[in-house]
Amino acid sequence: MRNVAVIGVGAHPVGKYEHLALKDLAREAIWGALRDADVEPEKIDVAYVGNSLGGLLTGQEGIRGQVVMQDAGFGGLPVINVENACASGATAFRGAWLEVASGNADFALAVGVEKMFVGDIAKSISAIAADSELELSRMGMQFSASYAIHPKINLKGKMRDYGWTPADFANVAVKNSDNGSKNPVAQHRRPLTTEDVLQSRMIADPLTLFMCSSIGDGAAAAIVCSADAAKKLSSRPLVNIGACILKSGVYRLPNDDRADTLTLTAEAAYEAAGISPEDVDLAEVHDAMAPAELMIYERLGFCGPGEGPKLIDERVVTLDGNKPVNPSGGLSARGHPIGATGILQMYEIVRQLRGECGDRQIQNNPKVGLAQNQGGLLLGQDSAAYSVTLLHT
Amino acid sequence: MRNVAVIGVGAHPVGKYEHLALKDLAREAIWGALRDADVEPEKIDVAYVGNSLGGLLTGQEGIRGQVVMQDAGFGGLPVINVENACASGATAFRGAWLEVASGNADFALAVGVEKMFVGDIAKSISAIAADSELELSRMGMQFSASYAIHPKINLKGKMRDYGWTPADFANVAVKNSDNGSKNPVAQHRRPLTTEDVLQSRMIADPLTLFMCSSIGDGAAAAIVCSADAAKKLSSRPLVNIGACILKSGVYRLPNDDRADTLTLTAEAAYEAAGISPEDVDLAEVHDAMAPAELMIYERLGFCGPGEGPKLIDERVVTLDGNKPVNPSGGLSARGHPIGATGILQMYEIVRQLRGECGDRQIQNNPKVGLAQNQGGLLLGQDSAAYSVTLLHT
Numbered sequence: 001m002r003n004v005a006v007i008g009v010g011a012h013p014v015g016k017y018e019h020l021a022l023k024d025l026a027r028e029a030i031w032g033a034l035r036d037a038d039v040e041p042e043k044i045d046v047a048y049v050g051n052s053l054g055g056l057l058t059g060q061e062g063i064r065g066q067v068v069m070q071d072a073g074f075g076g077l078p079v080i081n082v083e084n085a086c087a088s089g090a091t092a093f094r095g096a097w098l099e100v101a102s103g104n105a106d107f108a109l110a111v112g113v114e115k116m117f118v119g120d121i122a123k124s125i126s127a128i129a130a131d132s133e134l135e136l137s138r139m140g141m142q143f144s145a146s147y148a149i150h151p152k153i154n155l156k157g158k159m160r161d162y163g164w165t166p167a168d169f170a171n172v173a174v175k176n177s178d179n180g181s182k183n184p185v186a187q188h189r190r191p192l193t194t195e196d197v198l199q200s201r202m203i204a205d206p207l208t209l210f211m212c213s214s215i216g217d218g219a220a221a222a223i224v225c226s227a228d229a230a231k232k233l234s235s236r237p238l239v240n241i242g243a244c245i246l247k248s249g250v251y252r253l254p255n256d257d258r259a260d261t262l263t264l265t266a267e268a269a270y271e272a273a274g275i276s277p278e279d280v281d282l283a284e285v286h287d288a289m290a291p292a293e294l295m296i297y298e299r300l301g302f303c304g305p306g307e308g309p310k311l312i313d314e315r316v317v318t319l320d321g322n323k324p325v326n327p328s329g330g331l332s333a334r335g336h337p338i339g340a341t342g343i344l345q346m347y348e349i350v351r352q353l354r355g356e357c358g359d360r361q362i363q364n365n366p367k368v369g370l371a372q373n374q375g376g377l378l379l380g381q382d383s384a385a386y387s388v389t390l391l392h393t
Numbered sequence: 394m395r396n397v398a399v400i401g402v403g404a405h406p407v408g409k410y411e412h413l414a415l416k417d418l419a420r421e422a423i424w425g426a427l428r429d430a431d432v433e434p435e436k437i438d439v440a441y442v443g444n445s446l447g448g449l450l451t452g453q454e455g456i457r458g459q460v461v462m463q464d465a466g467f468g469g470l471p472v473i474n475v476e477n478a479c480a481s482g483a484t485a486f487r488g489a490w491l492e493v494a495s496g497n498a499d500f501a502l503a504v505g506v507e508k509m510f511v512g513d514i515a516k517s518i519s520a521i522a523a524d525s526e527l528e529l530s531r532m533g534m535q536f537s538a539s540y541a542i543h544p545k546i547n548l549k550g551k552m553r554d555y556g557w558t559p560a561d562f563a564n565v566a567v568k569n570s571d572n573g574s575k576n577p578v579a580q581h582r583r584p585l586t587t588e589d590v591l592q593s594r595m596i597a598d599p600l601t602l603f604m605c606s607s608i609g610d611g612a613a614a615a616i617v618c619s620a621d622a623a624k625k626l627s628s629r630p631l632v633n634i635g636a637c638i639l640k641s642g643v644y645r646l647p648n649d650d651r652a653d654t655l656t657l658t659a660e661a662a663y664e665a666a667g668i669s670p671e672d673v674d675l676a677e678v679h680d681a682m683a684p685a686e687l688m689i690y691e692r693l694g695f696c697g698p699g700e701g702p703k704l705i706d707e708r709v710v711t712l713d714g715n716k717p718v719n720p721s722g723g724l725s726a727r728g729h730p731i732g733a734t735g736i737l738q739m740y741e742i743v744r745q746l747r748g749e750c751g752d753r754q755i756q757n758n759p760k761v762g763l764a765q766n767q768g769g770l771l772l773g774q775d776s777a778a779y780s781v782t783l784l785h786t
Binding site: 001052053055056061062063064066067069070074075076077078079080081082083084085088091094095098099101102103104245246247248249250251261264375376378380381384385 | 394445446448449454455456457459460462463467468469470471472473474475476477478481484487488491492494495496497638639640641642643644654657768769771773774777778
């Protein structure tokens with residue numbers, strides 16, 4: 001397979017846009033990516049469109065991608081609608097990568113879009129979480145509650161074993177709020193203090209409101225082509241795709257001590273790219289709930305078991321550290337419009353690697369960025385879909 | 394890219410199964426494909442799962458593929474949920490093909506599944522048809538009505554220009570009902586007469602009930618691997634994938650005389666496989682409404698403008714002809730469980746090419762089969778997604 005590069009990215013800021021439809025959000029991201037890539041729309045051979053809740057929330061059950069692509073002025077090209085809950089964006093990106101890597105396409109577009117500020121929000125949040133027949137209908141589970149008590153996540157067990165405290169979780173949100181305050185596409189731009197987070201409303205013990213990502217409308221797009229073509233077309237630093245790994249969760253019995261799926265996904269990505277966790281200069285990770293970010297550090301190999309809070313306290317993962325995590329503000333501050341999130345992560349990493357992030361530009365001269373996206377929660381699994389993507393200049 | 398073969402297919406019969414969930418339908422198809430391929434489940438590297446209405450009709454808005462794959466005993470592998478309305482199955486098949494063709498996977502599984510006998514059926518049929526915001530909310534259009542009057546389909550215009558009669562449309566359904574009567578996975582197994590079809594209830598002039606595909610529950614699965622691997626693993630006739638082409642519709646003004654997208658899709662498929670329409674020995678096509686099959690003949694290059702009825706009258710496309718079309722019974726008799734249809738087409742073609750179809754085995758010693766699947770209907774377009782796949786021994 002041939003080497004693939006990201007030649008352009010675009011985004012619609014995350015927020016509450018009651019008057020905008022899926023196509024309005026997507027159009028700005030798609031056109032932004034085309035401008036950024038300086039590529040004519042006619043060059044695009046194929047589009048992957050990631051969206052999760054459009055059927056339930058907007059009534060557009062099918063052909064969502066064709067609707068947004070036609071609106072953006074495209075026709076004729078293959079459009080593949082993909083869904084993987086909160087990992088829908090990464091799944092779209094992986095599809096675009098594979099098209100170009102295989103030589104089946106020269107230019108591929110990945111779009112992630114979500115419109116959440118409509119209708120019955122509680123229903124929408126629950127719908128993506130789980131096996132609807134089993135967990136939602138029969139058990140009446142809600143996503144944050146599910147996260148707080150999920151036996152595979154075992155949050156209370158980790159607090160007991162590692163000595164993690166609610167303040168440790170709050171500090172994740174504080175870091176990310178600082179970053180988000182400097183990001184023009186972020187939904188939440190108010191820097192929070194540890195007290196702000198701890199004193200916000202309890203959602204599901206130990207999770208308070210500001211530890212949980214909120215709902216939001218948003219979109220992002222990326223255009224990929226062969227590294228050879230990108231070199232010819234652009235004088236900017238070339239952003240290569242080093243690895244694009246997707247896995248689904250594994251059903252586990254209690255006390256199953258096999259490595260969790262995120263660890264395996266990250267290991268596969270490092271192996272594919274021929275690098276190790278130490279080589280990663282920045283990461284955008286899936287902090288759907290603040291404590292998740294601490295566990296993700298471990299599973300990506302950024303620290304040993306239980307050492308997550310130290311990475312924040314010692315300012316390793318802050319904007320001024322040597323391995324900034326969620327410089328965009330992450331899911332909690334940049335926002336988490338479900339199907340868009342995975343490509344919003346690429347948007348941030350590409351722009352950080354190119355040095356285009358202004359006030360929140362990281363200062364460690366980054367060469368390698370990691371995007372980690374995951375989606376869904378099934379009984380007996382840690383999560384339903386995991387993605388790790390490595391980008392490097 | 395490397396040559397890819399279909400090494401196994403499976404299906405759940407199409408019908409009304411109120412007591413079965415998506416996962417029950419999919420499980421039988423997946424396990425059937427594994428048995429048919431004689432491949433261990435552990436060999437499968439990636440799965441593409443096509444479904445269109447699971448969010449609206451079953452409440453499973455996200456991660457439908459992970460739910461059905463976990464239930465079938467799979468975990469860890471990448472699962473990509475794809476949607477393209479009635480072309481969701483072909484889109485899943487194309488994904489599996491690309492994974493293996495590129496070398497990214499050695500064995501890929503494509504699943505198509507739909508559960509339609511639940512809830513508000515009228516809503517479900519409408520939801521997949523169109524741009525929900527524009528056509529459904531504002532115009533209150535219903536799918537069969539939309540088909541009957543759609544300016545890009547221009548059914549009444551074709552009756553005027555070609556002299557097509559309702560009896561010509563009925564004869565498509567008659568042919569397909571004959572074929573379906575011999576197919577153990579078909580939903581409708583009663584052979585119909587021209588009178589039966591013409592005298593059935595009028596749905597949207599000139600379409601009567603038996604000219605329209607009905608709703609149904611069903612599933613199908615296919616396992617693909619490199620042609621080299623398939624040769625080593627199986628002594629049966631090798632079924633190769635010659636082309637796998639997907640396109641989306643093009644927005645057109647009235648009287649736009651550019652070739653329609655299905656014609657372009659078929660031409661691209663013939664070119665990729667290095668064959669011409671004359672080389673096709675059998676086809677499974679998307680007769681969502683009976684008249685569509687007549688237009689599809691033209692667009693696939695099987696006959697000249699308006700000559701479709703002649704292919705039926707002269708028994709070219711019947712089971713005993715030299716180019717049987719819809720030997721399975723097609724959408725009207727085999728059934729049209731939306732997301733499953735594209736892979737049900739592959740199921741039929743693979744088994745016909747292998748000579749496994751018993752009573753309905755075609756007798757022209759088939760070497761090349763064509764599957765044509767399409768989905769969605771947007772204003773200003775002929776359709777939203779078109780797929781043509783060529784399989785050959």
